[in-house]
Amino acid sequence: MRSEMQLIFQNPYLSLFPHMSIGANISEPFLVNKKDIGKLTSKELTDKVLDLMKLVGVPTEYYNAYPHELSGGQQQRAGIARALALNPKMIICDEPVSSLDVSIQAQILNLLQELQKKRGLSYLFIAHNLAVVEHICKRVAVMYLGKIVECADTKDLYTSPMHPYTQALLKAVPVISSGENTEFHVIEGEIPSPLNPPKGCRFGTRCEKVMEKCYEIEPEYKEISKGHFVACHLMDQKTGE
Ligand code: SF4
Known part of the structure; x- marks a missing residue:
């Protein structure tokens, strides 16, 4: 099972063994x-690694180089090659581009999309950058304090967000446009401790639309329209509760 699910880490340098x-x-x-894939000869193993390096765009001259000799983008490509080695069905990408330069981020995202098409991979992509999420994901789940508060197809979520937290997140993205008076919205207040979450709705201490019952009753996570799930008491009117 583990060989079918692999991980790409946030910090490419720390995710590689520096002494190897x-x-x-x-x-x-x-x-x-090796138990799962049979014993490879040393030549077969080297060929497989070189093929993976070519697939992800790491020059094969770096076969004997150490991680510190590569740029951040190349290190992340090596991390992706390692994640692909066992031909997994699913890869968890944990903030895979957030520590890279913006120009390198685009290259890595394009590489991930190409590999997805070539190999039929599924990604669980974790990120804070909403533009990156919109670009790469087909379905998005928004989490607050360790719980999913809204989940929908990407287009639906970005054009019709229903949860106040999702709405606030999208409003907080700065817009670069000429001639328009664009306001920068921030979500007021501090994030409570996940070790001691607030009673009722976890977002209640920061929500602009908070109501009395939000402080007492945790909202149910339910389907509001086809494939669009939300956990918020404001949805009770829509579902007639
Ligand atoms: S349940 Fe209440 S506090 Fe929570 S997001 Fe909805 S309106 Fe805001």
């Missing part, structure tokens, strides 16, 4: 999982 070459880093999943 790039080739050895990418070989690691084959060695760890």
Whole structure:
């Protein structure tokens, strides 16, 4: 099961073993999982690693280089090669571009999309950058304090957000446009501790639309329109409760 689900980490340098070459880093999943994939000869293993390096765009001359000798973008490509090594069905991408320069972010996102088409991969993509999420995801789940508060197809969520937190997040994105008086919205207040979440709705201490019952009763997470799920008491009128 583990070989079918792999992970791409946020910090590409820290996700590679610094004392091992790039080739050895990418070989690691084959060695760890040799029971599942049968024993490869040393030549077959090297060829597989070189193929993976070519697939993700890491020059094969870096086979014997150490992680610190590569740029951040190349390190992340090596991390992606390692995640692909066992031909997984699903990859969890945990903030995979947030520590990279903006121009490199675009290259890595394009690479992830290309690989998805080529290999039929599913991604669970975790990010704080709403533009990146909109670009890469087909379906989006918004979390607040450890709970999903809204989930819908990307277009639906970005054009018709229903939860006050999602609405506030989208309003907080700065818009660059000429001639328009664009306001910058911030969500007031501090995030409460997840160890001691507020009673009732977790967003109640910061919500502009908070009502009395929000402080007492936790809203139910339910389907409001086809495939669009929301956890908010404001939805009770829509569902007739
Ligand atoms: S349940 Fe109440 S506090 Fe929570 S998001 Fe909805 S309106 Fe705001």
